[in-house]
Amino acid sequence: MELYFLGTGAGLPSTRRNVTSIALRLSRGTSRVWLFDCGEGTQQQMLTAPFGPAKVDRIFITHLHGDHIFGLPGMLGSRSFQAGSGPLSILGPLGLRTFLKTAVETGGSHILYPWEVTEISDAVRDVVIDGDYRVSYRRLRHGIPSYGYRVEERPFPGALRKDLLEAAGLPPGPLYKKIKSGHDVTLPDGRTLVAADYVDPPEPGRIIAILGDTRPCDEAVELARDADIIVHEATYTAADADLAARHHHSTAAEAAAVARAAGARKLVLTHVSSRYDHDGEEQLLADAKRIFPNTILAHDHLSVLVERVMSKRC
């Protein structure tokens, strides 16, 4: 799995950072991509990314501020021109469907693939289960409804201990598959081999939390609990904490405190205000690292591999 940052700025595009969009490239035999937010110019950013719109089959929207959604109509339209664009599911706050339908109808886009919009609200809470992945969400604390998403990967099956099976006198054959899938096996000599004794315990899947614009909050901590990676907004430096509070955003230090409270492994800061120059961004990163050392600051076109940690929870 890989996180690929298409846009990492806050509110307005700048020459250094486009407005928000984050791609999650799935693995385990698929090259599918999920998008989290789709600010204006996301399809342009994708022109120099290692995947195109056709690979995207799910889009999750954190909130309806323009810098997070105004790239959607163009993305939907362009996807029609791409060979291999299959069905597309879009999930986001109440109001998303009207916006998209109006834009598509006005723009005369002929969407040549099935697409659906699922609207979420506080009253409706559900979980998306798709292949080896499960996505849950919670409302965060922003000026308007803003959601955070937690992507959990199905555990990896444990390895078959062929060494132990051979030592027990069972040569390679069809029974190996049966044991690997968890079934005990009785041998001709009457002995029963308990599957659990010959299969390593499953390795946990990866957990990624991608949060929308928010004040630091318990919901963010919950979503990021034990996550391999938490992506949190860091619109301001600690020195501008008053601005962060006033505009319902977070400082980098506040994001780091959330990551620490959640017991996450790694924090990626994004959604950085264009008010900061290079020195300001260094300060912003330093603010966070003081509290949560394993922090990096995203930039447009940054790729972050989500590594499997083999014995993470053993």
Add this chain to the structure above:
Amino acid sequence: MELYFLGTGAGLPSTRRNVTSIALRLSRGTSRVWLFDCGEGTQQQMLTAPFGPAKVDRIFITHLHGDHIFGLPGMLGSRSFQAGSGPLSILGPLGLRTFLKTAVETGGSHILYPWEVTEISDAVRDVVIDGDYRVSYRRLRHGIPSYGYRVEERPFPGALRKDLLEAAGLPPGPLYKKIKSGHDVTLPDGRTLVAADYVDPPEPGRIIAILGDTRPCDEAVELARDADIIVHEATYTAADADLAARHHHSTAAEAAAVARAAGARKLVLTHVSSRYDHDGEEQLLADAKRIFPNTILAHDHLSVLVERVMSKRC
């Protein structure tokens, strides 16, 4: 006056050409900018242009295809963050208002300046007169209503012939102003100086025609009559004339024939399909030059000065 091309591609953005937007920088004592179309990413293109969104006070939309309008909601929102953003007038086809209102409401943009949308249709034809400029429009021939705009500059007043006035015995003084503004003057000695004899004839203002997506048509010729510059789409090369006809677009050669029929001075080709590589674009330009030699091919960030031709129509 200057034309500045923010986006020159057709349908889809590419790494070389963003989708359509053309800026007209006015002159004669103003730094105002008018935008013709505003595809997705126009505000990003403007980040490296010599003017920002605050300078734009009129936007003309040729037609509602997404590649010509999906940058509008972001542009409106970003303009609110810019110091000096005054009122904004937007003119475009029926349906534009609903699209913009829905987008602005969904995106929660607080538009901090007055803005208005005027919708045009075949039933309603009017002319915009603003300062030294007059804009008229006509419907072209595309799959959906698509308009072309003709911008006419007010004539430049002729120069006062001080040499002739002094030879007639009138020394510099307040009467000079009277004569310059066209009033005859009777001197103390009884002689009457006819103003027209002492003021050069007015120099014609400049004419620019900026056309939306279209098949070649008489309406385009009319809009570009005697224009200093005609900006015409050239989606395809002559070899792809069948595609141009099928998709309601023009070839470069067809655009050139329109410029020639209109008696225009210069043709700028834009809205070029991303199917053409560098060689293809050279061919496209050559197709046009064979018919209308004073042709150039626009690229993103091309600036074209609209020069005054002093004795053009004398």
